[in-house]
Amino acid sequence: MTIELEKASLPGHHADHLRLNDATNTACRLKSNTTHIFAVIPLNDCGTDIEEDDINLRFKNAITTFDNVADVITRKHLLEVDFYCQYPKRGNVTQVFTAHRPKIEVWDKGFGTFTYQFEFYPNDQYLTAIDPSTYPLVYVLGSRIFMQIEATSSINNTVLFVESCRATPYDNQNYQQTYSIIENGCNVDQTVEIHSTSHQRQFQFSMEAFKFIGSHDQ
Template structure:
């Protein structure tokens, strides 16, 4: 390379050619035909479970083997390798399976020098003609393996239940365990730690793993933020439920929101349903297949919230409800319907119901700025019935209301539930339009209006002509009488 950064090539006629290398080099170029497509699983490899998802965090311990399993599939070709970027002392074992599936097992034993490191690891599956997406995970190295108890996971249509054996987690205090969402806690009996959550609560996330939809959560230990020392072991383990894509599970969770299920130590497992109803009887729900719910501006919308719990004496309190143009209760664009327990929209009618139900009606509206969809999100609390110092007993807290000290042991945490979208139907108008022949077509209403307009013009013209003739006749009579 010359001083100006430009490569130069010496011709064979040069008297003193410069050698490119002291080692003989050979180069080969292979030109492959263009790929026929880029469909994952067909023309390029697609990852399958139990391959880690992009962004996953794994935990390993110094001196102990940590294994990661990769699995990918392709139908129009064959996978010959997994390209892996990771620690230099990581080993890889390939296993060919049936139906174009290839599996790789990665094994790594962290050393003392890896302690407390967050080690990135990236991988792809490769054929001769294509490559899968790249996924990257993080492996966190600790002094000893993080405790992970023996657990049973129960996958229902719209919920996940986790049952952890206490015997497999010696010295663990259930009161210092939590799910991914810290507002969701766990409960326990003498032998097990229990938790139940719906597929859209408590921090549960959904990932597409190729052949399955995977709903994931985890149990973590936490510490007192004011404590200097601790004598509790760290606990962290994930759990998941996977559903085949051939099932209708995706439609159920993308549009219509299923029941919200929570677990708290003082109240056990409880759930909220948030539905749109067809009329003011609140007996017939809008079918989930009809979501997004089509509405017209100013139409009445009937919505109802109901709490379900094994506890006999509880009260449901709806602290707030707000509308947003997206599926996010904390969207910067919002409209308050209920705030601090007070109804703020003048079109809202609250219907009387029992202590665990809240039924209300509101007139349909839409957000300005081109938004066509509306989501309704409410924060709800369950309280022990007749508890004088609970949030439920305080009711509407306007600016002038006095806020009393609350007894939080008599109420659940505040939970957000969402339903929607409600989609405002676009208004249709009939306009005149010409066809290819140049003739003008009108709707029936437009033709009637045009006819009435022409008749009105004719009547006005006739009256003007009549008045003009009558005026000339009167003027002529006056003229004759003057002689």
């Protein structure tokens, strides 16, 4: 996470006498220019604390003043600036399909919050993602589509759980007509296959290409 403070908002304070929660790591020192004091802070270092509730993960740290970096306590009045970054535990990853019999066209890559990434692969080896410059991809109805969702995080032991996956005939996740592929972590579409992954932040699955019935050209 990144924090920037205007020097004008901290009169009388210099970056050399400001510290994060963990002042022992030299990589966690604050930097400054003529107008701002700033830092790029890892989510799992520099004394960052992690809190969570049913909905969010919250990463908290603080900037305080000090006279000696080795001091553990003080009896002086300190400047303290608390800050945090908050991420929802759940996020939506969307991907657009436009199908014309007998093919499915994929128009663009899909991204969601908290650095979720959705990629397509040519087979169940999941070695190299299909280059987006080759989009739109062409699939024959009934052929197998290999997909991967990955959550990128610097926090150890992060686990990605795909609660639901639905398809809509238009690029609108709130569209009334949907087709459920996965619900409550369980396969709904009978052609879905879950593939083993190298770590818990990946979810790899495949299914047979389909088309919405009716006037929807998807």
